Amino acid sequence: MNHNPQPLLAERLAALRRRIGAAAAGAGRDPAGIHLLAVSKTQPAAALRAAAALGLRDFGENYLQEALAKQAELQDLPLAWHFIGRIQRNKTRPLAERFQWVHSVDRLAVAERLNAQRPPALPPLDVCLQVNLGGEATKGGVPPARLPELARACAALPRLRLRGLMALPRPTPDPRAQRAQYAELRRLREALCSEGLELDTLSMGMSADLEAAIYEGATWLRIGTALFGARRKGTV
Numbered sequence: 001m002n003h004n005p006q007p008l009l010a011e012r013l014a015a016l017r018r019r020i021g022a023a024a025a026g027a028g029r030d031p032a033g034i035h036l037l038a039v040s041k042t043q044p045a046a047a048l049r050a051a052a053a054l055g056l057r058d059f060g061e062n063y064l065q066e067a068l069a070k071q072a073e074l075q076d077l078p079l080a081w082h083f084i085g086r087i088q089r090n091k092t093r094p095l096a097e098r099f100q101w102v103h104s105v106d107r108l109a110v111a112e113r114l115n116a117q118r119p120p121a122l123p124p125l126d127v128c129l130q131v132n133l134g135g136e137a138t139k140g141g142v143p144p145a146r147l148p149e150l151a152r153a154c155a156a157l158p159r160l161r162l163r164g165l166m167a168l169p170r171p172t173p174d175p176r177a178q179r180a181q182y183a184e185l186r187r188l189r190e191a192l193c194s195e196g197l198e199l200d201t202l203s204m205g206m207s208a209d210l211e212a213a214i215y216e217g218a219t220w221l222r223i224g225t226a227l228f229g230a231r232r233k234g235t236v
């Protein structure tokens with residue numbers, strides 16, 4: 001297809017910014033503290049280029065090979081790349097070398113490899129720990145009970161900068177249930193902060209539940225479909 005995706009994208013982005021602004025106002029928050037991560041999995045490089053032309057700079061990818069191919073195609077643009085997918089232990093090097101953020105660290109072996117592989121010429125890698133709030137067997141994430149130990153160990157790794165927590169909660173259309181899940185992540189961060197860790201980040205909120213996440217203190221919203229439209233069938 002040869003159509004220009006940009007007008008539709010611009011409309012979706014404007015609508016998204018209105019949603020974010022309304023929720024921030026309702027929550028009494030400064031929208032400047034709520035960052036937009038454009039989740040671009042399954043989207044072609046041209047869609048990211050169109051989004052970048054509208055001022056978006058931070059892109060979130062779930063699949064390493066797909067991300068690396070897009071990075072190669074878009075290297076003329078000053079983008080920041082965030083990895084938000086499942087991490088294979090033996091595929092950490094490109095994450096350490098080519099990403100600014102990794103949101104989905106959930107075990108120490110992966111954190112230690114990222115720390116060892118982060119190139120000295122780059123600043124420390126910004127990381128979030130992914131928490132498995134609902135104990136879902138099919139999802140990654142550290143169980144809340146094991147989070148403090150992992151957080152302390154990661155905070156001690158000099159080539160990582162532990163920024164906060166990330167969650168991918170069970171989808172539910174009930175706004176109160178959405179907020180309850182995000183409130184749990186907020187409380188987990190507060191507990192770590194009260195132990196002395198300096199965590200400034202809550203990576204939470206997607207297209208369907210960003211309002212709940214904003215009310216509970218999200219600092220990075222990870223938005224895919226509300227920006228790029230529906231993903232192709234059969235893709236995650």
Ligand SMILES: *Cc1c(COP(=O)(O)O)cnc(C)c1O
Nearest residue numbers: 039084168206207222223224225
């Ligand atoms: C796909 C994905 C998103 C975005 O989901 P949408 O509902 O399309 O906004 C956010 N976070 C993660 C980890 C994802 O895999």
